[in-house]
Amino acid sequence: MVNPKGSDVFTPQDRARVMRAVKGKDTKPEMIVRRLAHAMGYRFRLHRKDLPGKPDLVFPGRKAVIFVHGCFWHGHDCARGSRQPKQNAEYWRTKIGRNVERDTDNLETLASQGWRTQVIWECEMKDRDALAERIRAFLD
Incomplete structure (x- = not known):
C-alpha cells in the first residue's frame, strides 16, 4: 500500500490516521447484509452488548446471530484474508x-447458550443472490 506521500512506508502519523478510519460497526459489508436481511423481511437487533x-x-425470536467479518481482520483463508x-x-x-481465538471463543459461548451462529465474510459480498440464499437457509 502506498501512503499519500508516495512512499511505501507510512509515518507513524499516517498510520494512526489510517487506523482511526477503520470502523468496528456499520461497515460497508455489514450494511450490505443488514439491507439484504431487512429487504427479505427479517427483523433484527444490532450489536447486543449482552451477548x-x-x-x-x-x-x-429465532435465537440466531450473524457476524459480518472483514477477511483481513478476522484471518479468513481467502486471498484478502491471507495476505501478510x-x-x-x-x-x-x-x-x-x-x-481468531476470540471469535472462536465467542462462537462456542453463544452455542453453549443455545444461540445459532453464522459468520458471513467480506469476500462473500460479491454474489448477493447466493448471500441472500445463505441468510434465508440459516434463518428459516
Whole structure:
C-alpha cells in the first residue's frame, strides 16, 4: 500500500490516521447484509452488548446471530484474508491470531447458550443472490 506521500512506508502519523478510519460497526459489508436481511423481511437487533462478541445482527425470536467479518481482520483463508502485512508483521500476526481465538471463543459461548451462529465474510459480498440464499437457509 502506498501512503499519500508516495512512499511505501507510512509515518507513524499516517498510520494512526489510517487506523482511526477503520470502523468496528456499520461497515460497508455489514450494511450490505443488514439491507439484504431487512429487504427479505427479517427483523433484527444490532450489536447486543449482552451477548459474547456483540453480534452484528441478532434475531432474538429465532435465537440466531450473524457476524459480518472483514477477511483481513478476522484471518479468513481467502486471498484478502491471507495476505501478510510487510510492516510490523509480527504485531499483525499476533493481533489477528488473537482476533481468531476470540471469535472462536465467542462462537462456542453463544452455542453453549443455545444461540445459532453464522459468520458471513467480506469476500462473500460479491454474489448477493447466493448471500441472500445463505441468510434465508440459516434463518428459516
